[in-house]
Amino acid sequence: MTTESSNQYLHLRKRKLAEATREFRARGKSVMRCERCQLAVFACLCSCRAATKSRCEFIVLMHSDEIFKPTNTGRLIADILPLQTHVFCWSRTEPDRELLNLLGDSNRSCFLVFPVNEKDPAWQNAIAAEKISSNEKITTFILFDGTWKQARKMFHCSRWLEGIPSVILPNDLASHYQMRKAHQEDYLSTAEAAVLCLRAQKDREPADVLLNYFMQFNKNYLLTRGRGSTSSP
Numbered sequence: 001m002t003t004e005s006s007n008q009y010l011h012l013r014k015r016k017l018a019e020a021t022r023e024f025r026a027r028g029k030s031v032m033r034c035e036r037c038q039l040a041v042f043a044c045l046c047s048c049r050a051a052t053k054s055r056c057e058f059i060v061l062m063h064s065d066e067i068f069k070p071t072n073t074g075r076l077i078a079d080i081l082p083l084q085t086h087v088f089c090w091s092r093t094e095p096d097r098e099l100l101n102l103l104g105d106s107n108r109s110c111f112l113v114f115p116v117n118e119k120d121p122a123w124q125n126a127i128a129a130e131k132i133s134s135n136e137k138i139t140t141f142i143l144f145d146g147t148w149k150q151a152r153k154m155f156h157c158s159r160w161l162e163g164i165p166s167v168i169l170p171n172d173l174a175s176h177y178q179m180r181k182a183h184q185e186d187y188l189s190t191a192e193a194a195v196l197c198l199r200a201q202k203d204r205e206p207a208d209v210l211l212n213y214f215m216q217f218n219k220n221y222l223l224t225r226g227r228g229s230t231s232s233p
């Protein structure tokens, strides 16, 4: 069960950790990490975490490579909006049953968050985020949590997402994501994309809380890396 002190990312991580090989577990042992936030103990982010609520919900489709990456930012959304964030490990051919139930839920309007352009067939029924009407349905944003290349693959190769419109986000946030060099200039981290979704829905408070938490995460992560961690970013 998801409560404010736990979240779906933590459940997924625990499950995958139980399946992980010993070799994997040994990775990144050169620095003492906080069990909960995965940052170095001296740069622990946990005291900055403040769960809040939003009117909309998120589905985070996490690439399996992301689950244990300390640089992952999809998990930050689950930290801040534990009751509104659904987290699933992405599978092209075997999507989780619960995920399909959410996508088929008639009480929701789902939108794919991926930067489509005029050349993309998805452009045809893409909708500007500000134009999404806040009707009685739960606005649900589907985020692709992975590298740029993985996100592209998840967006284009998931047959079970067919028919779900894409959303065009306002571009009013310069990326602060310093951990990974993006090949695409307009590439935002997953957490930043969620901030834009919330802003477009005029859900200011959770947008600000998430952005502040993300900025602090950036800072603490760079501190972690600066002190000789050898684990891959």
Ligand SMILES: [Zn+2]
Pocket (backbone or CB within 6 Å): 034, 035, 036, 037, 038, 039, 044, 045, 046, 047
């Ligand atoms: Zn911590």
